[in-house]
Amino acid sequence: MPLINFGSILNFSIELETLxxxxxxxxxxxxxxxxxxxxxEQCLNDCKKNQKILQRTRRENVTEMILENISDFTRAPxxxxxxxxxxxxxxxxxxxAGKLEERAExxxxxxxxxxxxxxxxxxxxxxxxxxxxxxxNSLAG
Amino acid sequence: xxxxxxxxxxxxxxxxxxxTTFGDVWNPAKGEKIATVPYGVKEDVDxxxxxxxxxYPEWRATPPLSRARYLFRLKEAFEENFEEIAxxxxxxxxxxxxxxxxxxRRMIENVEHATAVTTLMTGYTLEDIAKGIDCYGHRQPMGVxxxxxxxxxxxxxxxxxxxxxxxxxxxxxxxxxxxxPMTQAKIFEIVEEVGFPEGVVNLVNGSRDVVNGLLDHPxxxxxxxxxxxxxxKYIYERCGATGKRVQALGGAKNIVGVMPDAxxxxxxxxxxxxxxxxxxxxxxxxxxxxxxxxxxxELKEKFIAAAKNITVxxxxxxxxxxxxxxxxxxxxxVLSYIEKGIAEGAExxxxxxxxxxxxxxxxxxxxxxxxxxxRPDMTIASEEIFGPVVSIVNPQxxxxxxxxxxxxxxxxxxxxxxxxGSAARDFKYRVNPSMVGINIxxxxxxxxxxxxxxxxxxxxxxxxxxxxxxxxxxxxxxxIERWY
Numbered sequence: 001m002p003l004i005n006f007g008s009i010l011n012f013s014i015e016l017e018t019l020x021x022x023x024x025x026x027x028x029x030x031x032x033x034x035x036x037x038x039x040x041e042q043c044l045n046d047c048k049k050n051q052k053i054l055q056r057t058r059r060e061n062v063t064e065m066i067l068e069n070i071s072d073f074t075r076a077p078x079x080x081x082x083x084x085x086x087x088x089x090x091x092x093x094x095x096x097a098g099k100l101e102e103r104a105e106x107x108x109x110x111x112x113x114x115x116x117x118x119x120x121x122x123x124x125x126x127x128x129x130x131x132x133x134x135x136x137n138s139l140a141g
Numbered sequence: 142x143x144x145x146x147x148x149x150x151x152x153x154x155x156x157x158x159x160x161t162t163f164g165d166v167w168n169p170a171k172g173e174k175i176a177t178v179p180y181g182v183k184e185d186v187d188x189x190x191x192x193x194x195x196x197y198p199e200w201r202a203t204p205p206l207s208r209a210r211y212l213f214r215l216k217e218a219f220e221e222n223f224e225e226i227a228x229x230x231x232x233x234x235x236x237x238x239x240x241x242x243x244x245x246r247r248m249i250e251n252v253e254h255a256t257a258v259t260t261l262m263t264g265y266t267l268e269d270i271a272k273g274i275d276c277y278g279h280r281q282p283m284g285v286x287x288x289x290x291x292x293x294x295x296x297x298x299x300x301x302x303x304x305x306x307x308x309x310x311x312x313x314x315x316x317x318x319x320x321x322p323m324t325q326a327k328i329f330e331i332v333e334e335v336g337f338p339e340g341v342v343n344l345v346n347g348s349r350d351v352v353n354g355l356l357d358h359p360x361x362x363x364x365x366x367x368x369x370x371x372x373x374k375y376i377y378e379r380c381g382a383t384g385k386r387v388q389a390l391g392g393a394k395n396i397v398g399v400m401p402d403a404x405x406x407x408x409x410x411x412x413x414x415x416x417x418x419x420x421x422x423x424x425x426x427x428x429x430x431x432x433x434x435x436x437x438x439e440l441k442e443k444f445i446a447a448a449k450n451i452t453v454x455x456x457x458x459x460x461x462x463x464x465x466x467x468x469x470x471x472x473x474x475v476l477s478y479i480e481k482g483i484a485e486g487a488e489x490x491x492x493x494x495x496x497x498x499x500x501x502x503x504x505x506x507x508x509x510x511x512x513x514x515x516r517p518d519m520t521i522a523s524e525e526i527f528g529p530v531v532s533i534v535n536p537q538x539x540x541x542x543x544x545x546x547x548x549x550x551x552x553x554x555x556x557x558x559x560x561x562g563s564a565a566r567d568f569k570y571r572v573n574p575s576m577v578g579i580n581i582x583x584x585x586x587x588x589x590x591x592x593x594x595x596x597x598x599x600x601x602x603x604x605x606x607x608x609x610x611x612x613x614x615x616x617x618x619x620x621i622e623r624w625y
Contacts, residue, residue: 007242059246069413
């Protein structure tokens with residue numbers, strides 16, 4: 001599905017954060033992930049914060065003058081089939097988390113580029129990307 | 142299923158109208174009734190005016206900064222309910238959800254701007270206008286004001302006026318469009334939570350009787366109106382007859398010129414937004430596309446290709462770029478203009494009639510429609526269509542473009558796309574419309590600049606929002622003072 005405008009990009013961003021929140025919540029309940037507890041907690045908290053930041057960004061930056069279409073950007077490359085981490089071992093959960101963070105980082109960087117005409121939105125998207133980079137580094141340990 | 146019946150908000154309470162006549166509110170994407178609206182009567186207006194009049198002395202004596210604090214609270218409450226307001230708006234009006242979000246944003250920006258009252262409402266003073274005599278002028282509130290607002294922006298337009306009137310110390314009555322009353326009802330639920338003193342802000346639903354009740358009421362000081370030009374003219378004349386202040390903003394025929402040096406690829410997305418955003422139901426929408434000289438071929442080809450790619454559907458679907466028209470009657474009106482265009486000899490390049498959205502077979506959809514070879518004297522080039530219908534006229538140079546713009550005597554905005562500062566300057570200097578876009582297709586001033594058109598698009602002196610709005614809602618009391 002194409003991401004064609006401001007609204008669809010921000011909505012997909014919020015959707016990613018919501019899905020990743022669900023993943024980290026489940027991962028934290030998996031005893032096999034005990035060793036990653038603190039980093040998963042950080043990721044979970046950031047997903048929650050990011051949702052609020054992105055919702056505020058959607059509210060405050062939607063301007064009818066510049067609700068212009070965006071081209072050549074779709075959800076498909078950023079959609080990952082996420083397995084429920086309940087049945088995974090510690091290494092599998094860690095690898096899945098790493099994939100999610102890498103996917104999110106790539107998405108936010110590309111989305112920021114697509115939204116560069118709205119500099120405040122691009123700045124926020126880059127800020128979220130930066131957090132995701134930090135998560136990925138922490139997970140790589 | 143029992144449909145909700147809209148109530149009036151008077152003196153801090155939700156009350157039923159005294160009327161026995163009711164109308165329907167529709168979801169235009171589904172063609173389904175979703176609510177019932179009372180066509181209010183004079184008694185409803187009287188109740189609201191009495192409440193507003195009674196609340197005025199104490200509200201007027203409330204310090205401006207304290208009045209502004211209500212608006213700060215209101216802004217926060219609007220932010221918290223932002224998405225819900227936008228969704229109600231799209232449900233009853235039809236526009237794409239991002240357009241609704243943009244509208245709610247603009248509404249809140251007016252609340253934010255009005256909190257600058259302590260700077261924007263100040264008067265001025267001069268010592269020694271004669272030996273030992275000083276003179277000063279205060280801006281004072283006047284009493285009860287009212288706004289009568291249209292169906293295309295059910296949330297925002299009342300708020301071009303209301304926050305400024307309130308923060309200046311006046312009390313206020315809103316009459317929403319009977320076609321889309323649910324958004325303002327949702328907004329007033331939030332107003333109620335914020336806890337304004339009883340009677341300071343009121344809402345009366347209705348149609349013609351409520352409008353005339355407000356226009357004729359001796360205790361109303363002024364009327365702010367946005368809507369169609371014939372009604373704007375009627376309101377202006379009637380307010381003149383009853384001695385009220387008035388600002389009556391009407392419809393428009395907005396022209397968007399594209400100069401031969403314009404960057405067409407950069408311009409296309411914003412042209413599409415200009416002509417098809419809000420399904421063309423904006424008084425700032427582009428209506429006539431005027432490629433100048435030999436850029437016409439390239440522009441038409443790319444513009445039509447982009448228009449064909451617009452996703453039309455329910456406004457609540459995030460992928461929708463253009464929703465339905467707001468009502469069944471309005472759809473018929475837009476279709477009749479398309480028929481007129483064909484009958485008068487314009488060439489239909491893209492036909493939006495018989496447009497269907499399979500998931501919403503009963504919606505009031507009209508697809509993007511583009512006419513070429515339109516002559517300036519044709520009906521579709523002269524009258525406001527208020528739908529997704531574009532008329533292409535091809536002036537050969539800047540003089541012809543300016544002549545086209547200024548010959549309508551009926552425009553809110555005029556826009557130009559060019560890479561030339563000189564051409565842009567020439568255009569903005571010579572065209573009559575009061576809002577000019579340069580490489581901008583929707584020349585919508587934000588809350589801190591005035592909004593209003595030219596000629597038959599604006600009746601009255603002081604436009605919507607901007608700094609000048611404080612002049613509309615206050616009277617200058619001049620004191621000349623000497624002490625012995």
